[in-house]
Amino acid sequence: MAVVCTCLVSIYVFKNLKWSDIPRIVMKNARSTGTILFVAITAKPASVLFEMDGLPTRVAAMIGGISDNRIVILLVLYAFLIVVGMFMDATAAIFILVPILLPAVQAVGVSPLFFVVFLVITLSFGLITPPVGEIARY
Numbered sequence: 001m002a003v004v005c006t007c008l009v010s011i012y013v014f015k016n017l018k019w020s021d022i023p024r025i026v027m028k029n030a031r032s033t034g035t036i037l038f039v040a041i042t043a044k045p046a047s048v049l050f051e052m053d054g055l056p057t058r059v060a061a062m063i064g065g066i067s068d069n070r071i072v073i074l075l076v077l078y079a080f081l082i083v084v085g086m087f088m089d090a091t092a093a094i095f096i097l098v099p100i101l102l103p104a105v106q107a108v109g110v111s112p113l114f115f116v117v118f119l120v121i122t123l124s125f126g127l128i129t130p131p132v133g134e135i136a137r138y
Contacts, residue, residue: 036091043092047099060104070108077101078122085126093123 010017050056063073084093098119105115 036089039089039092040095043095047096050096051099056100056103059100060107063101063104064107068108070105070110073105073108074110074118077105078118081119081122082126082129085123086129086131090120090123090127094119 007017007022011019063076066076067073081093081097084097098116101119102112102115106112
């Protein structure tokens with residue numbers, strides 16, 4: 001509904017969009033959405049395979065071996081997630097990393113809601129940093 005209202009306002013009020021532009025815009029958005037969904041679809045089976053292999057348990061033991069302090073563990077995860085975000089799409093990283101890292105951070109007492117917000121924000125920071133992200137020049 002919001003897209004239809006926005007298109008109508010752009011066409012009739014602001015007059016910066018024509019009806020002939022709509023098919024091109026829809027095709028461009030379909031390509032972008034298809035690319036993102038393809039990455040998500042291929043990341044999900046990888047996550048399932050990691051879970052079947054027992055990787056979350058091993059990662060939880062490894063993270064627990066770093067420190068018992070959850071602040072230290074979150075700082076280590078912050079650095080790791082920045083690097084992951086620099087090279088991997090956030091959607092794919094979330095599908096792959098949440099099933100692996102969530103049991104580990106829950107074991108040290110981090111709230112799942114806090115961890116997911118932390119993960120999304122940190123991956124977003126990684127996404128805008130070089131080599132993949134571009135620095136805005138004004």
